[in-house]
Amino acid sequence: MDSKRLAGEAAVNYVEDGMLLGLGTGSTVYWSLQKIGELVQSGLRIRGAPTSAETEKIARQLGIPLIALSEVSELDLTIDGADEVNPDFQLIKGGGGALLREKMAASISRRFIVVVDNSKYVPALGQFPLPVEVVPFGWQITRRQISGFGCEPVLRQVHGSPFVTDNGNYILDCQFAALEAPEELHRQLNLIPGVVENGLFVNMADMVIIGASDGSIETKVNTGV
């Protein structure tokens, strides 16, 4: 049983006719998109705001009606994946480089559902290097400043060249020895001039749906948001 598929499809149970949806990015939400596409073919009327060029492409192929995120002031529901989730509903995101638009979508969503396989539900964040989106100009300065927080930022590369986000920026992947205070780190990182956004999502997720390879699904509801 594909645990990502289980979680991705289960989240679609919360989609209702007429909703404006935020469409997350990645291999777990891929399954949500497939399911939403099927429902649209059977008459479900929704519009989706994609969080990446990749998601936009998939959604178009599936015939999901789209609206640009920039044209929306509020979303009814956003479904998105994550790279790590802790028991306080804090997330690391951005493994696919889509963290900025994903965070913008989550920030205007009345409900934000996160879909993961059970390997990503961890007691403490930080095994996964934290992605930080930075402006290309002077990225070396930004890297030095980030390293002051106790990590060794690595410029993400593809085929020997810097990975460029949909927003034209670079990603620094930051492995922290211990990522102890996500909320404070999130705030401090975003105060660095060259930082556009970081992949810590704090106080945002309303629900986490966790799929396991034995076919079970666990749903955790955040009562503290």
Ligand SMILES: O=C[C@H](O)[C@H](O)[C@H](O)COP(=O)(O)O
């Ligand atoms: O930038 C990418 C996103 O934050 C993804 O949602 C995250 O990396 C999880 O992706 P996947 O479901 O492919 O593991």
